[in-house]
Amino acid sequence: MSGVVVVGVDGSPSARKAAEVALGLAKSLGGSLHIVTAFDVDRSETFGVGSDEVKVWNSEAAETVAKSLGETRPGVEISYFAARGKPADALIKEAMRLDARLIVVGNRRMRGIGRLLGSVANSVAHNAPCDVYIANTYDD
Template identity: 60%
Template sequence: MSGTIVVGVDGSGTAMKAAESARDLAVALGASLHVVSAFDEDHVEVHGNGSDQLVMNGADVAEHLVQTAAKSLGRGLTVTSSTVPGKPAAVLVEEAARMDARIIVVGNRRMRGIGRVLGSIANSVAHNAPCDVYIANTYDAE
């Protein structure tokens, strides 16, 4: 199999564990990996204090996340990345359609207990994906 596998990152340990599963799957299947991060356009982070402040908007933070993840995942593998404003589940589905992806990899975080009732990214992606969805076990990541 060739094609593209899409995975999202958000800076959490569970998302990185899902990304590592996506990398392993891409290597095993001879596919490329596309790392995506969704962001809120209104989000701003301020680091430091006084005159030594660094202000980053949501796009900057997302770009840092995908670049860091792509660098750590990309050994011996074709890895691309993108940042897209919007909700994580919708962004994953949109990017998978845009990339004509074969598989979206998501973690199973929030698929138990109250998160299962209220919904999860994995659940939303599984119901709306234009391709196969692989749900990686990420419960022991954080």
């Protein structure tokens, strides 16, 4: 069975863990991995010394994770996309656009007060056009 596995990242260790799980699932399914990052406003930070400056945009998180995952497990096609908007909405839209087989999200903010305030995983699980896999991204 093949298909696209979509995962969202934001640069956090929790998101990295979810992306690693998604990569394993994509490989097992004989599919590809599509990494999505969402942002409300495209912000940037400038780093540098003297006249050497590098601008880092928050929309580059998906590209960074995609490249590093591609190096660790070759053989899986990996693509990435940066979308303006809320994370859950971006994941759902990309899954619909790609006719994805699966969306992988981490379980961050699904405990304690986060459950009351809502989480990306909860929103995706209730509105996804495909199956949803909630990866355990807690350290404990």
